[in-house]
Structure formats: C-alpha cells, structure tokens
Amino acid sequence: MDEAQYQAGLVMAHAIAATIRELPLAELLREVEHAEAMGPFLDPTAWMRKGKQFREDAAVLRALHGAQRSLERLHAEARNGAPS
Numbered sequence: 026m027d028e029a030q031y032q033a034g035l036v037m038a039h040a041i042a043a044t045i046r047e048l049p050l051a052e053l054l055r056e057v058e059h060a061e062a063m064g065p066f067l068d069p070t071a072w073m074r075k076g077k078q079f080r081e082d083a084a085v086l087r088a089l090h091g092a093q094r095s096l097e098r099l100h101a102e103a104r105n106g107a108p109s
Contacts, residue, residue: 042096045092045093045096046097046100048089050086050089050090050093051090053086054083054086054087057082064076
C-alpha cells in the first residue's frame with residue numbers, strides 16, 4: 026500500500042465512521058426486532074418468505090450499533106480529552 030492508498034483509505038474510514046454515527050440504528054434495530062418477534066404471528070406466510078432477510082438485517086444492525094457505540098465513546102473521549 027502506498028501513501029496515496031493509505032490516505033484514501035483513511036478518508037473513506039472517517040467518512041464511514043461519520044455516516045455510522047448519524048444513522049438511527051437504535052430505532053432501526055427496534056423496528057427489526059419487533060418484526061422478528063411479531064412477524065411469525067401476524068403474517069406467518071410472509072415471515073416464511075422474508076424471515077431470513079429480517080434476521081440478516083438484524084445481525085447487520087446489531088454489528089453497526091456496536092460500532093456506533095464505540096465511535097460515540099471515542100468521540101466523547103476526544104471531546105473531553107480523555108485517553109482512548
């Protein structure tokens with residue numbers, strides 16, 4: 026990896042981090058978890074078709090929510106001058 030690739034990677038990483046920090050992940054996760062819990066009862070046929078996608082969506086949202094919480098901690102530490 027050369028310097029230009031390194032710098033481009035850092036720019037993208039910071040852009041992704043900023044985007045993740047802005048996403049309403051807690052709300053999205055609540056919606057997907059509600060669908061996971063109620064979907065099989067409310068519409069079993071649709072759940073049989075789309076349940077796997079909901080589980081995959083929930084897994085992605087959980088992973089991103091964990092990253093979001095970590096990014097928020099880093100941001101707070103940087104703002105407060107605390108070590109990371």
